[in-house]
Amino acid sequence: EAQVTQNPRYLITVTGKKLTVTCSQNMNHEYMSWYRQDPGLGLRQIYYSMNVEVTDKGDVPEGYKVSRKEKRNFPLILESPSPNQTSLYFCACRFVDNNSPLHFGNGTRLTVT
């Protein structure tokens, strides 16, 4: 079954404590992306990757890092989380052609206190 798997689903942490949200896909998609979803703001892109070892900033990259060492994995790293990063995060992937649909994970709800 085609899947985008994010872990964890829920995470509560404190300011400044480094964390990683993992994302893995089994569809052999070249393109992967991270979004955050906030009420009234829709989805905003954090970072994306067109292929292995190729990453680029999206609209709201500050405070986040990513890596793409393997095609299937695209972890999101918060080196020093702050309360304004409390949000619902989604990983998504697709083939490199942008007329192909995005496939989303089920989300990670992060709370930073």
Add this chain to the structure above:
Amino acid sequence: AQSVTQLDSQVPVFEEAPVELRCNYSSSVSVYLFWYVQYPNQGLQLLLKYLSGSTLVKGINGFEAEFNKSQTSFHLRKPSVHISDTAEYFCAVSATGTASKLTFGTGTRLQVTL
């Protein structure tokens, strides 16, 4: 750059009534248009997409959308909604071409009641 406007943040509707969710976009180049649906506690999934050709696009669960280039709109419609259609709906746009990003609207919450 592209932008998307979903003017209605919430749309309440009774079951079996028709519904239209509005989406307007802005772009100086040719675009692809998408509608995604998000059910509670889930990620987004594709409802339908317009790439080229016929301006009336049919998607899953009985939804359809019409691309109107002159009005830069891509409104989503369903002739008769069901309780299970309660969800958040996102319109999205990207320029044609490999490297263009997908820009989402702010979403419309469809609330279907008996």
